[in-house]
Amino acid sequence: MRNEQAVYRRVLRRETHASRTSAAVVTAVVVIVLLAGVIAVGVWWLAVPGDRDTIEGWFDSASALAGDRAALVTAGVVGLGIAVLLLALALLPGRLPRRARSTERVALLVDDGVLADAVADAVAARCGVDPRQVSATVGRRRTAVRVTPISGVPVDREAAADSAASAVAALGFSATPELTVARQGVVS
Amino acid sequence: MRSNSRVLNRGLLLLCGLLLAAAGMTAVLAGTPSWESRWTGPWSPPDLVGRGLSRAGETAATLPSVGGVPGGVLVGLGLAALLAALLIWFVCTRHRGGTTTVLRLEADGGHTAVDRNVAEALLSAELEERPDVLSARTRVYRVRGTETIDLAVTVRRGADLARVLAATEQAVDAWDALAGVRVPIVVRLSDRSWSDGLRAPDRVR
Numbered sequence: 007m008r009n010e011q012a013v014y015r016r017v018l019r020r021e022t023h024a025s026r027t028s029a030a031v032v033t034a035v036v037v038i039v040l041l042a043g044v045i046a047v048g049v050w051w052l053a054v055p056g057d058r059d060t061i062e063g064w065f066d067s068a069s070a071l072a073g074d075r076a077a078l079v080t081a082g083v084v085g086l087g088i089a090v091l092l093l094a095l096a097l098l099p100g101r102l103p104r105r106a107r108s109t110e111r112v113a114l115l116v117d118d119g120v121l122a123d124a125v126a127d128a129v130a131a132r133c134g135v136d137p138r139q140v141s142a143t144v145g146r147r148r149t150a151v152r153v154t155p156i157s158g159v160p161v162d163r164e165a166a167a168d169s170a171a172s173a174v175a176a177l178g179f180s181a182t183p184e185l186t187v188a189r190q191g192v193v194s
Numbered sequence: 195m196r197s198n199s200r201v202l203n204r205g206l207l208l209l210c211g212l213l214l215a216a217a218g219m220t221a222v223l224a225g226t227p228s229w230e231s232r233w234t235g236p237w238s239p240p241d242l243v244g245r246g247l248s249r250a251g252e253t254a255a256t257l258p259s260v261g262g263v264p265g266g267v268l269v270g271l272g273l274a275a276l277l278a279a280l281l282i283w284f285v286c287t288r289h290r291g292g293t294t295t296v297l298r299l300e301a302d303g304g305h306t307a308v309d310r311n312v313a314e315a316l317l318s319a320e321l322e323e324r325p326d327v328l329s330a331r332t333r334v335y336r337v338r339g340t341e342t343i344d345l346a347v348t349v350r351r352g353a354d355l356a357r358v359l360a361a362t363e364q365a366v367d368a369w370d371a372l373a374g375v376r377v378p379i380v381v382r383l384s385d386r387s388w389s390d391g392l393r394a395p396d397r398v399r
Contacts, residue, residue, distance in 0.1 A: 013337050013378045020200070021380070027288050030203035033210050034281045041278040048271045052263055078225030085218030092211030096204045104382075112366060112379045114359070119385035124355050137352070176356040177383075 014113040021115050024100030033092065101146065105179050114177070118144040121174055125151060125183070128173035129166050134159070139192065142170070149174065149181040157191035198290050206284065291335045296343060297373055308373065310334045316372060317345050317379075320365045326353035328386065342378040348386055355383065 051061050071077055103118040126142040129151055133140070139154040151170050155161045163185055170183035220243050254266025297308035310332065318330035328348040335342050349358055362381050370376060 009338070009340060010376060010378045013340050013342055014380070017337055017342065017378075017380050021382070023200075025198075025200055026203040026207060027198065027200075030206045031285055031288055033207060034285050037210065038278055038281045038285070041274045041281070045271060045274050045278065048267060048274070052267065052271075072224075075225040075227070078221045082218045082221030082223075082225060085214050085221060087218075089211045089215035089218055092207050092214065096207035096211055109363075111363065111370075111376075112381045115380065115382040116355075117383065117385040120349060120355065120383045123351050127352055173355075177359060 011108065014108040018106040018108065018113055018115065022102055022104060022106050024102060026095055026100065029092075029095045103145075107178055109178070116177055116179070118146075121177070121179070121181075124173045124176075125149065125170045125181075128169040129153060132169035133161050133166050144174070144181065149183045150186070151183050152186045152188065154188040155191040157193055159191070161187045163187065198288050202284065203288075291337070293334050293336055293341060296334045296341050297375070297377060298341075299375075312372075313343055313369060316369045317343070317362075317365050320368070321345075321347055321358075321361060324358070324361060326350050326358060337378070340378060342380060344380050344382070346382045346384050348384050351386070358383070 047061060051058055104115055105118065105121070106113070106115050108114065122142040122144040125144060126140045127137055129142065130137040130140040133153060133155070135153065135156055139156075141152045143150045149170065151166070153161055153166060167183050167185050170185070171181055174181040251266075254264070254269070257265025257269060259265050260268060294310045295307045296310050296313045297306075299306040299308075313334065314332045318332045321327050321330040326349060328350050330345065330347045333344045333346075335344060345362065347358065347362065349355065359381070366379055366381075369379075
């Protein structure tokens with residue numbers, strides 16, 4: 007049982023944060039391709055002594071490019087941009103839009119989008135409007151619900167907010183919905 | 195639910211990011227004389243890189259040549275090959291942790307291994323028959339040395355989530371009764387993906 011809860015804690019922690027596997031694999035593959043290029047040129051230089059002048063000529067032209075200040079600054083700015091992206095991927099927590107909890111038997115992960123659909127459906131049913139007239143966004147901190155009422159039919163805000171909160175509570179999570187009612191209704 | 199090290203993923207990104215940032219900063223400073231002149235002394239990046247390169251060149255020149263091949267070239271090629279091999283190992287180990295055996299039972303007369311398909315038949319197949327479930331799939335991963343079932347359920351729009359969860363727990367109870375031991379189970383209620391739009395158009399109201 008204790009081991010089960012330890013497994014759940016680990017899985018829920020991992021599954022609510024981005025793994026960064028794709029970014030790390032892409033970075034590794036790019037570095038592997040660059041290294042393969044370096045190794046191929048090195049082996050060529052060793053194996054065919056007659057071509058050494060050609061290879062050294064390439065290095066000279068690359069060095070000449072480094073003398074061009076505009077090219078240096080452009081390459082540096084591009085490099086800095088990619089570096090910022092890589093550092094952000096490495097250091098930001100990367101929370102995924104889903105909620106997690108463990109019950110007595112299972113660990114439960116629910117995507118925020120699934121909860122948003124449930125909230126929108128519950129509010130639409132409670133207010134007696136078409137589900138297309140309700141949009142809901144479930145975020146980490148806030149749950150926003152926007153209702154476009156039927157013209158001339160008032161929306162019971164309290165009941166709508168209650169139904170949104172109970173839709174989330176049905177799965178054991180909590181939310182304080184922020185309800186917005188559009189000023190202009192539609193003809194149903 | 196893979197069990198590969200996420201610290202390694204982030205470590206590689208951090209290392210590459212820092213190296214690229216240092217190279218980029220050096221290139222920008224070297225290409226902008228007005229900035230370079232403000233940052234002088236032994237710690238200015240272009241100066242550091244220049245000294246580092248010349249020191250590496252001097253060290254390479256002192257290495258003995260093997261069979262007429264300069265030692266510096268051989269060491270450089272060896273290091274590049276080692277780094278490439280490490281990175282290939284890194285890429286190949288990114289999808290580790292999946293297993294097809296969900297349960298191993300040891301007894302005096304031998305041992306029994308339960309295949310993932312049994313869990314699939316009991317958990318996912320049961321749920322997939324429900325009209326409010328689009329798809330359900332079962333996978334098994336080893337987490338902290340324990341086989342863990344990952345049960346992903348994609349629900350239709352309009353489904354009663356509490357009912358789907360109750361049905362899932364019923365299926366888990368049936369699995370527990372069959373297996374006789376508790377296997378950790380992770381239930382995930384997932385968003386529909388674009389490909390789910392291509393499925394049968396029946397709806398639940």
